[in-house]
Amino acid sequence: MEDLDDPIDGAHGRWVRLARARGESVPFTIDGIPVRGHAGQMLIAAILAVRPDFGCLPPDRRSRAGFCLIGLCQDCWVRLADGRRVRACTTPLEAGMAVRLDPSDESW
Amino acid sequence: MNGARSRLRTEVAIVGGGLVGCSTALHLARRRVPCVLLEAERCGAHASGVNYGGVRQQGRALAELPLAGRARRIWGRLERLVGGDGEFRATGHLRLARDEAEAAALEGWIREAARYGVHGELLSREALRARFPWLGEGFAAGSFSADDGQANPRLVAPLFARAARSEGATILEGRTVVAIERAPPGFVLRAEPELELEARVLVNAAGAWGTRIARLLGEELPSEPIAPNMLVSEPLPFRIEPNLGMAGPGIYLRQVPDGSVIFGGGRGTVDLERRRCRPSFATSLATIGEACRVVPELARASIIRTWAGIEGRTPDDLPIIGPSPRMAGLFHAFGFSGHGFMLAPAVGAVLAELILDGHSATSLAGLEPARFAPGSAAAA
Amino acid sequence: MSSDPLVVIVGAGPAGMAAARTLVEGGLRPLVLEKGPTPGGRLWQRPATVDFERRLPGHDPDRAERGVSDFLGIVDRIDWYPGTTVLDATRDRLWALGSDGVIDQTPWDALLVATGALDRVVPLPGWTLAGVYTLGGAQAALKVHGCAVGRRVAFLGTGPLLWLAAAQHLAAGAEVALVADTSHRLGALPALPDLLSDPQRLALGLACFRIVRRAGVPIRLGVRAAIVEGNETVRAISVESRGGRRHFTCDAVAMGFGLVPQTQLLDLLDVPFDLVPTSGLWLPRTDRSGRTPVPRVYAAGDGARVLGGDAARLSGERAALAILEDLGRPTDPERVARLERELARQERFARGLARAFPFPAELEARTDDDTVVCRCEGVTAGAIASAVRTFGRHDVNAVKALTRCGMGRCQGRLCGPAAARIAARAAGVPLGEAGRLRAQPPIEPLPARARCMVTEPNG
Numbered sequence: 029m030e031d032l033d034d035p036i037d038g039a040h041g042r043w044v045r046l047a048r049a050r051g052e053s054v055p056f057t058i059d060g061i062p063v064r065g066h067a068g069q070m071l072i073a074a075i076l077a078v079r080p081d082f083g084c085l086p087p088d089r090r091s092r093a094g095f096c097l098i099g100l101c102q103d104c105w106v107r108l109a110d111g112r113r114v115r116a117c118t119t120p121l122e123a124g125m126a127v128r129l130d131p132s133d134e135s136w
Numbered sequence: 137m138n139g140a141r142s143r144l145r146t147e148v149a150i151v152g153g154g155l156v157g158c159s160t161a162l163h164l165a166r167r168r169v170p171c172v173l174l175e176a177e178r179c180g181a182h183a184s185g186v187n188y189g190g191v192r193q194q195g196r197a198l199a200e201l202p203l204a205g206r207a208r209r210i211w212g213r214l215e216r217l218v219g220g221d222g223e224f225r226a227t228g229h230l231r232l233a234r235d236e237a238e239a240a241a242l243e244g245w246i247r248e249a250a251r252y253g254v255h256g257e258l259l260s261r262e263a264l265r266a267r268f269p270w271l272g273e274g275f276a277a278g279s280f281s282a283d284d285g286q287a288n289p290r291l292v293a294p295l296f297a298r299a300a301r302s303e304g305a306t307i308l309e310g311r312t313v314v315a316i317e318r319a320p321p322g323f324v325l326r327a328e329p330e331l332e333l334e335a336r337v338l339v340n341a342a343g344a345w346g347t348r349i350a351r352l353l354g355e356e357l358p359s360e361p362i363a364p365n366m367l368v369s370e371p372l373p374f375r376i377e378p379n380l381g382m383a384g385p386g387i388y389l390r391q392v393p394d395g396s397v398i399f400g401g402g403r404g405t406v407d408l409e410r411r412r413c414r415p416s417f418a419t420s421l422a423t424i425g426e427a428c429r430v431v432p433e434l435a436r437a438s439i440i441r442t443w444a445g446i447e448g449r450t451p452d453d454l455p456i457i458g459p460s461p462r463m464a465g466l467f468h469a470f471g472f473s474g475h476g477f478m479l480a481p482a483v484g485a486v487l488a489e490l491i492l493d494g495h496s497a498t499s500l501a502g503l504e505p506a507r508f509a510p511g512s513a514a515a516a
Numbered sequence: 517m518s519s520d521p522l523v524v525i526v527g528a529g530p531a532g533m534a535a536a537r538t539l540v541e542g543g544l545r546p547l548v549l550e551k552g553p554t555p556g557g558r559l560w561q562r563p564a565t566v567d568f569e570r571r572l573p574g575h576d577p578d579r580a581e582r583g584v585s586d587f588l589g590i591v592d593r594i595d596w597y598p599g600t601t602v603l604d605a606t607r608d609r610l611w612a613l614g615s616d617g618v619i620d621q622t623p624w625d626a627l628l629v630a631t632g633a634l635d636r637v638v639p640l641p642g643w644t645l646a647g648v649y650t651l652g653g654a655q656a657a658l659k660v661h662g663c664a665v666g667r668r669v670a671f672l673g674t675g676p677l678l679w680l681a682a683a684q685h686l687a688a689g690a691e692v693a694l695v696a697d698t699s700h701r702l703g704a705l706p707a708l709p710d711l712l713s714d715p716q717r718l719a720l721g722l723a724c725f726r727i728v729r730r731a732g733v734p735i736r737l738g739v740r741a742a743i744v745e746g747n748e749t750v751r752a753i754s755v756e757s758r759g760g761r762r763h764f765t766c767d768a769v770a771m772g773f774g775l776v777p778q779t780q781l782l783d784l785l786d787v788p789f790d791l792v793p794t795s796g797l798w799l800p801r802t803d804r805s806g807r808t809p810v811p812r813v814y815a816a817g818d819g820a821r822v823l824g825g826d827a828a829r830l831s832g833e834r835a836a837l838a839i840l841e842d843l844g845r846p847t848d849p850e851r852v853a854r855l856e857r858e859l860a861r862q863e864r865f866a867r868g869l870a871r872a873f874p875f876p877a878e879l880e881a882r883t884d885d886d887t888v889v890c891r892c893e894g895v896t897a898g899a900i901a902s903a904v905r906t907f908g909r910h911d912v913n914a915v916k917a918l919t920r921c922g923m924g925r926c927q928g929r930l931c932g933p934a935a936a937r938i939a940a941r942a943a944g945v946p947l948g949e950a951g952r953l954r955a956q957p958p959i960e961p962l963p964a965r966a967r968c969m970v971t972e973p974n975g
Contacts, residue, residue, distance in 0.1 A: 042647065042749075042768070046688045047566040047662030073661040081646035081749055086371040086395040088894045091748035093646035093665075095891070095930075097653035098558060099551060100634050100778070102440075102925035102961060103891065105370075111436050113963070117656075120553070134373040136433040178914070185917065290917035294907045370925050370961065394893075394920075417604040417611045417957060421619065421968045428964055438961035440925050 042093055043076040054123035057109075059130045065121045072097065072104050072116035075127060082106060082116075082129040089131050107133075141330045146172040146306070148491060149325055149335035151313050151349050153179035155289075155477065156469045157341035158296035158307070159484025162218070165303035167492060172335070173305060174327050176312040177411065180293025182343055183447035184477070188366055188388055188400050190379055191478045192229040192284035193254045195245065197454055199502030200479065201252040206498045207482035208283060214292075214481070218299035222292035223392075228378040229284030230268065231256075232275045232430070238383040239277035246279055256281045270375055272432045279383075286379045286390045289477055296481075313342075316352040322465060323353075337491050339467045344408060344448040346456070346470025353463060357456050357508050359448035359471040363404040363413035366444065367420055367427075369437040371395030380430065387426045397434060399427045404444030415442040449473040457483060458504035459490060467491060468505045520544055521625035521843055524610065526602050526781060529557020530825050531630035531817025531832030533587040538836035540593045542845050547595040547622065549602055549612055551960075556584045557632055557817075557828075558652060566662030572684040573727060574720050575659060604957035605784050607810075611958075619968045626812045626839045629781050630832060633818035635677075635772035636797075638880045639889045639897065639934050642744030642753075643771065651681045651772030664690035666768025670753045672742055673772040674699045674873040676721050681770055683724035686731045693766035695728050696736040696755045698773070698876035710868025713861050717824070734764060741879065744769050773875055775822045776933065780955035782820075785813050791948045795875050797933060798952040804856050804863075806835025807842075814839060827862035830855050880934050881941045889938065890931040892924020900935055901942035910943035912936040912950045925961055928953040 051066035058075065065074030072094050075082060083091040085105060094104040097117045104116040109126035148164055150157045153175025164171045175181075191211055193204040215221045233239040246256040256279040264271055264278045301307055311327040322336040342349040344361040376391035387401035402419035406412075420442045428435045450456060450471040460466035467490065469483050476483075482498065489496035523539055525532045528550035539546045599615025609623045635650035637643065649657070649665050651673060657665045664685060670693040671682040682695045704711075711718045728735060741756040745763070754763045774795065782800040783789070787808045789798040799821060806814045816835040817828035834855040837847045883889065885898030903918040904910050912935050915921060921935050922928025928935070936950035943950075 043657060043661070043663040043665055044667055044690070045663050046658065046690060047568045049566055049662060069661060073657070073663060077663070083646070083748075086373060090644065090894075091646040093749070094649065095653060096634060096650045097656040098634070099960075100926065100929055101650075101891075105438075105925070105961075107436075112965075113436055113438065115961075118552075134375075136372050136375070136436045178909075178911075294909070294914075294918065298907055368923075369964065414606075415957060417606075417621075420957075424962075424964050425968075435965040438925070438963050439958065440961050441923065441927065441956050442958065443956055 040080060041077045042080045043073060045077070054121065056121060056123065056125040056127065058127045067121060067123060069121050070117055071106070071114065071119045071121050071125070071127070074121045075106070075116060079129070083131050141332055143332040143334065144172055145334045146170045147335065148337040148339060149174065149323065149333050150339040150341055151325070152341035152343055152345070152470070153297065153307060153309065154182065154184035154341060154343045155180065155293050155296055155480035156184070156343075156472075156483050157339070158293065158300050159480050160339050160341060160469065160487045161300035161305035161307065161484070162296055162303055163484045163488035164491070165300055165305040167488060168304070169492060171305050172333055173300070173307045174311040174313055174325065174331075174333065175307065175309045178309050179297035179307065183364070183445040184343070184480070185289055185293040186443055186445035187289045187364070187477045188398065189286050189289045189390065189477065190229070190381070190388060190475075191224060191287050192281065192379060192381070193249070194229045194256055194279065194281035194284050195231050195381060195383070196475070197502075198248055198252065199454060201249060201254060202499040203457075203479050203482050203486065203503070205252060205254065206485065207479050210481040210485065211287070211478075217481070218295040220291060220295045222295055223288035224285060225287070226283060226285040228280055228282045229381065230378040231279045231381050231383050233277045233383040234274065235276050242277060242279040242383050254281070255283070270431055270433060272429050274429070280378065284379060288392070292477075313349065313352070316349070318353065318463070337465045337467065339469065339487060339491075341469045343470055344406075344446045346448050346468065350468060353466065355460060355462065355466070357468060357471070357505055359450045359456070361406045361408045362447050362449045362474065363406040363444035364400055364447060364474050365402045365404040365415045365419040365423065365442065366398065366400035367423060367439050367442045369397040369434065370440050372397060372437055376431065387423055387430060389427055389430060397431070397437065399423065401426060406444070406446050408446070411446070413444045413446045415444045447472065447474055455479070455503055456505050456508070457486070458500045458506070461506040461509040522547060522623060523626045523628065523839055524549065524622060524624040525628045525630060527551070527557065527630035527632055527817070527819060528555040528587065528598070529630060529632050529817055529828060530583070531819070531828040531835075532557070532628070533583065534829045534832035535628050535630065535816060535836040536587065536594050537590055538833045539839065540590050542836070542840040542847070544840075545594060548597065549600045550598045551601045553599050553615070554584065555587045555598065556580060558656070566660070568662070568688060570687055572659070572687045573724055574680050575684060601960050602781060603959060603962055605781055607785065613962065613966055617963070617966050619966050626814065626843070627785070628806070628814040628816060628835055628839065629819055630815070630817040630828070631778040631781060631819035633775035633777045633822050634929060636774045636776045636875070636933065637771060637930055638773055638876065639883050639887050639931070640742050640744060641884060641887050642746060642750070644888050644891045645744055645746045645750050646748060647746070647750035647768045648744055649768065649770050651677045651770050654770035655681050655684065658684060658688055658690070664688070664768070665770065666750070666766065667691060668693045668766040669768045669770055670694040670696070670764055670766040671770050672696045672739070672753065672755070674876065675772065675774045676869060676873070677772055677775075679721060679724040679728060682733070683727040686727055686733070692728070692731065692733045694734045694736065694753065694755070694764040696739045696742065696757070697873075698739045698879060699873045700738040703874065704872040707868040707871035710864050711872065713868070714865040717865060774873070775818060776929070777819050777822060778929070779819065780927070780959040782808065782813070782815055783955035784957060784959070785810055787813060787815070789952060794870055796877055796937060796947055804834065804859050805838040806831055807838050812842070823859075823862045823866045827859060827866070830859050830862065834859065877937065880937045883934065883938055889934050890921040890924060890928070892926050893920040895919050895921035897938050900938045904939050904942040910939045910945055910950050912939055912953055915939045916953060922953050927956065927959065
């Protein structure tokens, strides 16, 4: 099975791919680090393919990795570098997306 | 009660378990005066418990300043009075002027208010930008009042109710007053379900229902129900310290330490008969647009909840507080017109003094019911 | 524009799709609003971007494809808005956010709410760690994304979805650490007569159980307590059952204890709710026809009563017929009778399921003081109990005001039922007296940047 999910700096992903993804491989970044995902897959799948979690939500800023994955628990909102906030489980990955997960970033 | 109408007798009957009613009960109980408060639903169910949470003297009508000054002192020692601080913080209040005319009004207010010992600091366009970098463009000036702040009404209203109870006040929830008779030297109140209450003194603190309660005794004091419309964002990194308001009409906005931005403006819809209100989506959208002009980065956040609370508004936007001009033993305290939260702790203190001592050091001039009595100058 | 009444359907899962088709057959042009990018709902969520090498139990991509393309075959006869999230509704209009970030208001003459259900969770120590998912979430990761939510996934909860999700993971090649069910095997016996009302679904359930057993996965039944362990992310789960307490190493947990209908919209429309004592959930008052006590408001599918996908399809069709009946359009009484008969059968099966897999109310009521109940705001069970005791209030809305429980981004969708149970327990009153969290608009987060195309004359 082809695996396009490149780990970042030795960090490992959380999700394990069990079926072949059809979408073409596209580049995006997490906190400036280039990674790749499949076009059309939801952003959360692309992030968790290369990261064990993401934690950037106030109030508690605890480590998160999504929960309901159907757009209801609101636990997977992430920021994009262009200032948008998106719900990662309902937002399709687009080539060139710049995701910001750095919890020390205080911008809104 | 066994189904029979139970009859209670007390010194002071209070109609309405909002913050004003509970504060009155608390201050009476602290002086060991028997009192019974009748609340149609639950204490703090309407505007008292779900208002915006602003605690400010700045920008108030001058007639309110003596009362507001006294209230501010109580806010500072809330913990000692009711056993909790209600999340009151003196974060300051920033009032914003959009143009030169509003800026002049800010300056005028600061000058007038100084006579009441209330201080505001005028800030230029440049000073605003330097001090509050998150603020949007387009404000000609601002005035900052450091003593003002904010609190959490969801905690303050229950704290007052609890404190009143523990000082010995009787608070009966789920009792709707349906009739009041004059029975000299006092009153007899009939409430559903199944209660008759006899009292020497009656306090009408029924909020949006205050006009109706007064009418049960043939007293005509005008107010209309309104439902201020409020919103809250998801939690965001903390940045906005002061409570914000506009010099002219517009929004009000504050950020709480957990990060949520609470803001409001405009009205929801209200149904006084069913005791229900509802935020209006159209109002919410308009308010979001305005709030994003005041704090542009708010546009990046999501709004996660909106609500409204039922409140009474008088023709002159000032509360009706004080003794009835026609009927001994009857006191009114309602119609706070959307800015009573801050005043309420002092209203109870002043009413208790008026009831027990016949006078209070805190002036209610300009707020008294007499201004609406036929023949009075203010009513003309 | 025709002067036909405007029927709006919210949700294009099995119920909404069936309703749309029925209304089209009845000569109407409904407006269908769906939050997701494609129709199908959770049941037929199309695995459009992944290919499995083996077939997963209970997962029929071809059938899903057929159901969805059936619906897509009528989109020129409906007004179809995918990617559209309804945010608020009043008696004559609703507000929705489109995929273009634009908010629009839609007037409606009849409204069918078919908004589906969300997994029911029980707050457990560690359930907020990264790597804990709902069963539905783990299923979505698998079916839609072709991924397991971890290298070793433990399954915890009760109900058919627990065993189905575990079996699907095994079939897809995932490593399953444990399947832990709070129900007892013996509990299923009295339920058997009801479960036999749908032999096909019963067979699927048994097949899933067999798949798990044959795979040699540890199984725990009658689980009384569970703790998810880890620092920031899941490291292990420990469960307590009659056999004692045991740890299982895993890096992900999928949990679910049945489903909760997503009733926020019905709530905003003032549909009354009733407490169902067996489940402890408040459900909107509807009858088998999908009518609610509020005129012109209808409900269908798992968003009203959790009966499963087949029943959702039937109830969508039935509700559409009710709409046509109420609009004075001709309908076939035999068709109505047949649908109601089939729905009655599905209700019977659901009763069987509820009996075989009862909700573990004790587990919920005994939530530790330190355990987070509201994951959005980080409110613990202890904070809830303490507010109840301090202020003498046990209404869950008062608890929300005092503690922030249920005030966060998800609006109490996840924590509401548990918060009510904990408040009732702390006050020593029956569950019903704690009430239910009331919905507030917007029912989903509203991006402040969303633009509105409507100007209100007196907004």
